[in-house]
Amino acid sequence: MLTVICETPGLLRAQDRPKPTRAEDEVLLRVKRVGVCGTDLHIFTGNQPYLSYPRVMGHELSGIVEEVPADSSLAPGDMVYVMPYLSCGRCVACRQGKTNCCVNIQVLGVHRDGAFTEYLCVPQGFVHKVEGVSLDQAAMVEFLAIGAHAARRAGVRADQRVLVVGAGPIGMAAMIFCGLRGARVTALDTRRDRLDFCAAHLRTAACVEVGHDDEQRLAALTDGEFFDIVFDATGNPKAMERGFKFVAHGGTYVLISVVGGTISFADPEFHKRETTLLGSRNATTEDFETVLAAMRAGHIPDAALNTHRLRLAEVPDGFKDLLDPARGVVKAIVEC
Incomplete structure (x- = not known):
């Protein structure tokens, strides 16, 4: 064979x-x-x-x-x-x-x-x-289940402001299942073509291209409060570290990415927000069934x-x- x-x-x-x-x-x-x-x-x-x-x-x-x-x-x-x-x-x-x-x-x-x-x-x-x-x-089903698991692990709810950093397939999967839970999803990525795809096919509420003014644009989308839940799906240590600043006070940061190194963050900023930090790895049978049901429903x-x-x-x-x-x-x- x-x-x-x-x-x-x-x-x-x-x-x-x-x-x-x-x-x-x-x-x-x-x-x-x-x-x-x-x-x-x-x-x-x-x-x-x-x-x-x-x-x-x-x-x-x-x-x-x-x-x-x-x-x-x-x-x-x-x-x-x-x-x-x-x-x-x-x-x-x-x-x-x-x-x-x-x-x-x-x-x-x-x-x-x-x-x-x-x-x-x-x-x-x-x-x-x-x-x-x-x-x-x-x-x-498998890659979509990773996004479904991350959304479930974060407890995404309707009308929450969600930022997904990294518009590759895993990031897109997270966007899909956050959207199906009723969240208002913003995508952040370096590639305009990926963001255009998200806008056209994933019904994201907003798409922001990484650049000198991206932080200001993200702030403007949230009245300066930033996001209830931020997901990192970049696989880039610097992006993972930077994502902490986009979490609202009382918010949650979910690392779907895994990298072969150490990431760090500013403890005063982490504590003053009372940030919840989560890792999200792989998926379970429940998440696979969630994806299959969404597929059969045409979502x-x-x-x-x-x-x-x-x-x-x-x-x-x-x-x-x-x-x-x-x-x-x-x-x-x-x-x-």
Whole structure:
């Protein structure tokens, strides 16, 4: 079977690997679609803190069941999505239902090989049948669930003023689900094309381009009070540090981004606001179900989000083009 491996940063190679043999508790899947995530781009560029090379990337996937255990509720031919965060079910986080931050988590495409391949074996507890959505949509559930989880974790409410810093796919996912909760969402980004996309397809209340007067413009949008909730989805340490100043007094700052370093903030400013600081990692089954319900209801502009496509065999040569801002990539989907 064709498999694409990231051997070292910047180097992808196609290999012919044997079709995997299913373990007793695993489901064998024929991979059909794989969404390309910011995590994959960071792996390719060498900026993913939890990874060692070589690695088969890809954790946003949908597929068709090929083989199942005898006691499985799934059957060959079922269309499925995969929860790519393989949690242990035993640790302190899992015992609280926080499987998204399991102590022993194994994320497909990061800690273990992922879906840039034709067949994949996954423990059956992480494979879920989907109905009422397409293979393309099913491959987009995971990144949207990260935004749904962040919005739920922050407790976003109707009419709150929300700022999302970083208008990449994860930031857009946060915008979508904050908007579905009734918040007034403002997007802040360096790229005008991304902001135009948010205005056209995500119904953001305002879009502000990073520049010399962006702080003044954000203040003007909020009568100088700034935002009840600020989300960072930039993956940029300086942006993450700067975001503290956009939080209103009594407000909440949510870091969806993860970086391989240390961020800092001014303690007097943090304390005088009584800021609530939250990390938001991955998503849970509840968040995946939230996304699927929104998709079935027609609330997700998935066709607009899927701006680019390529086949698995095209990935070694074509992947680097997805990093080019001039190509306007929002979400690329690989067809296997």
